[in-house]
Amino acid sequence: MSEVSFDALPVPAAPARRDIGLKARYRAERRFRLYGLLAVSVGLAFLAVMLVSVVGKGYTAFRQTAVTLPIAFDESVIDPRGRRATDPGVLVRADYPKLAQNALIEKLGIDPGDKAMVRKLKGFLSDGARVQLRDIVMADPSVIGTTRSVEILASANLDSAFKGQIDLAVDEARRKVSDQQVAWMNRLKAEGVMAGRFNIGLFTFGASSRPETSGMGVAIIGSFYMMAIVLLLALPIGVAASIYLEEFARKNRFTDLIEVNINNLAAVPSIVFGLLGLAVFINFMGLPRSASIVGGLVLTLMTLPTIIIATRAALAAVPPSIRSAALGLGASKMQTVFHHVLPLAAPGILTGTIIGLARALGETAPLLLIGMVAFVADRPSTPFDPATALPVQIYMWASEAERAFVERMSGAIIILLIFLMAMNITAIVLRRRFERRW
Amino acid sequence: MNVMTEKSLETAVGAGISQAGGAIKMRADKVTVFYGEKQALFGIDLLVRKNQVTALIGPSGCGKSTFLRCLNRMNDTIEGARVGGTITLDGEDIHDRAIDVVELRARVGMVFQKPNPFPKSIYENVAYGPRIHGLARHKSDIDAIVESSLKRAGLFNEVRDRLHEPGTGLSGGQQQRLCIARAIAVSPEVILMDEPCSALDPIATARIEELIDELRQNYTIVIVTHSMQQAARVSSRTAMFHLGYLVEEGATEKMFTNPDDKRTQDYITGRFG
Numbered sequence: 001m002s003e004v005s006f007d008a009l010p011v012p013a014a015p016a017r018r019d020i021g022l023k024a025r026y027r028a029e030r031r032f033r034l035y036g037l038l039a040v041s042v043g044l045a046f047l048a049v050m051l052v053s054v055v056g057k058g059y060t061a062f063r064q065t066a067v068t069l070p071i072a073f074d075e076s077v078i079d080p081r082g083r084r085a086t087d088p089g090v091l092v093r094a095d096y097p098k099l100a101q102n103a104l105i106e107k108l109g110i111d112p113g114d115k116a117m118v119r120k121l122k123g124f125l126s127d128g129a130r131v132q133l134r135d136i137v138m139a140d141p142s143v144i145g146t147t148r149s150v151e152i153l154a155s156a157n158l159d160s161a162f163k164g165q166i167d168l169a170v171d172e173a174r175r176k177v178s179d180q181q182v183a184w185m186n187r188l189k190a191e192g193v194m195a196g197r198f199n200i201g202l203f204t205f206g207a208s209s210r211p212e213t214s215g216m217g218v219a220i221i222g223s224f225y226m227m228a229i230v231l232l233l234a235l236p237i238g239v240a241a242s243i244y245l246e247e248f249a250r251k252n253r254f255t256d257l258i259e260v261n262i263n264n265l266a267a268v269p270s271i272v273f274g275l276l277g278l279a280v281f282i283n284f285m286g287l288p289r290s291a292s293i294v295g296g297l298v299l300t301l302m303t304l305p306t307i308i309i310a311t312r313a314a315l316a317a318v319p320p321s322i323r324s325a326a327l328g329l330g331a332s333k334m335q336t337v338f339h340h341v342l343p344l345a346a347p348g349i350l351t352g353t354i355i356g357l358a359r360a361l362g363e364t365a366p367l368l369l370i371g372m373v374a375f376v377a378d379r380p381s382t383p384f385d386p387a388t389a390l391p392v393q394i395y396m397w398a399s400e401a402e403r404a405f406v407e408r409m410s411g412a413i414i415i416l417l418i419f420l421m422a423m424n425i426t427a428i429v430l431r432r433r434f435e436r437r438w
Numbered sequence: 439m440n441v442m443t444e445k446s447l448e449t450a451v452g453a454g455i456s457q458a459g460g461a462i463k464m465r466a467d468k469v470t471v472f473y474g475e476k477q478a479l480f481g482i483d484l485l486v487r488k489n490q491v492t493a494l495i496g497p498s499g500c501g502k503s504t505f506l507r508c509l510n511r512m513n514d515t516i517e518g519a520r521v522g523g524t525i526t527l528d529g530e531d532i533h534d535r536a537i538d539v540v541e542l543r544a545r546v547g548m549v550f551q552k553p554n555p556f557p558k559s560i561y562e563n564v565a566y567g568p569r570i571h572g573l574a575r576h577k578s579d580i581d582a583i584v585e586s587s588l589k590r591a592g593l594f595n596e597v598r599d600r601l602h603e604p605g606t607g608l609s610g611g612q613q614q615r616l617c618i619a620r621a622i623a624v625s626p627e628v629i630l631m632d633e634p635c636s637a638l639d640p641i642a643t644a645r646i647e648e649l650i651d652e653l654r655q656n657y658t659i660v661i662v663t664h665s666m667q668q669a670a671r672v673s674s675r676t677a678m679f680h681l682g683y684l685v686e687e688g689a690t691e692k693m694f695t696n697p698d699d700k701r702t703q704d705y706i707t708g709r710f711g
Contacts, residue, residue: 251517325554329621330543
């Protein structure tokens, strides 16, 4: 074949360009993108404001000021009449704060006879020393008569002063720490006896009227019990209901009605579920008030519709060709569902469940109605014991006036947010990992 | 199961039934199908002969796929579908209580229009059927079934080194052969194919057609196809459907050269459809 020159071929003249409104279309597109960007920025700005304010107020809650003192477990203070062998109550009732105070007096070199100075020491150490020292003595009575170095919490006011949160320029009479206390604090700080450390108590203590000895221990355990109950009840019930509705039930008026009702239930305000729980679980079934079992049941009711809707969507998203393939091979309906459809829907189900759980974890209103807003100092050992929950703890601390409680509230919000973020990230990771192509 | 099929095959060949008409494997009698209010099939009478390929042709929406799905009761899975008339497999009514639908589908396998391997490994795809039907107890038995099924489907040499890789990673033609291997792994007697090549390129199509020709030795095949050439190449009997009616049925050669019905003539020559 000879070479063909394309240049030699005739090219028709291009027709006149028509105006098809391209400029206006691109303008509209740019405008729309700008609106979208604005919307995202507004959302991010609010998020940033919230995070900055919460973290700014709350990060100090994770540090706690403590004074390390050589405590002399003086028998004349603990058991002046020597009756502890016959009356074990003596050790319970002993004046333990005095031990801590004596140690501090000695440390600061104050004359024990100087009543005015000794009075100024009041409110320097936390009253939590009473429980702390009592526990040491109760655990090992042989400690009496010896001296041991113990880390005693500073009171909330000194803690705030130590963290620099109290304005010392204010007139002494109008602030909660005296100049003398500040002077002692600085001296102990210089000696390295008084220092900030990680606030373990925030995670272990229960409710307390003193900020320095109050923590979220009870709330964390209560929330954990409730999440476990929700997971154990809502996941199997929700998945079973969804499988039945999606794969087995005939589509008719009745199932339509059920579907509408499930969707409505998902939109019912949570406080209504709280009232339902109060009426059914506490008043009718006689379950204990303030217990995490009741909270867990109420949150289960609340989470069920979310899980059912997510599971049904995940099941419906499995391509019908997979069902046909399995049925065509002679798999029974149930084998088809459990061997093929359910594994493919699992990522969606997991995501829905975790998001439902996260919602339940942050739920406050229904818990107020079933009495989980109580003052619970002891950690619950079973779900039938009184407990509180993380968001309720935040609510309770938010209604306290003292500065130290505000700090703790922000700390609790940070912890709750971390839990929620961890759950949502888990959901995303699971979805990514198990997502399959077909 | 395998052994049994081979034995019955020997007897069949021994009895000399394989020529001309051939033994009747399945028989449809006045089959009607309704989807809700709409009637899709009107009294279809059709014979499916043993170890032959029967092609169902006709324009889109004529009911050939619907009819195919009646043969292993896949229409049962569609809500609102009602099937009337009788269909027999080896003389037994497939709607009879004595035959369970699960058992029927183990005997009458199906290959779908779009390749639909499970999103599992190639091995698991083929092993699934034998496993749920308890055809093999030991792993070595299942291994043997998987290998022989893949060999019969002409796929083994291509995938022997990656049996444990996902079946969805194969090419379209390979996926369809995997689906055929999966169907024959449960040793069915009849294989229904619903436009098995419509999603494939010509080379993969040729490969599947060769395979159908080989499978004919051991299985009875009913195939729905839109390609006249394909029907002419692979089938020995052809049935023409139109608007839910069976127009005519006969030896493929006769249907394509000298059909009795004008509609068949028009369809084959491309005047409608």
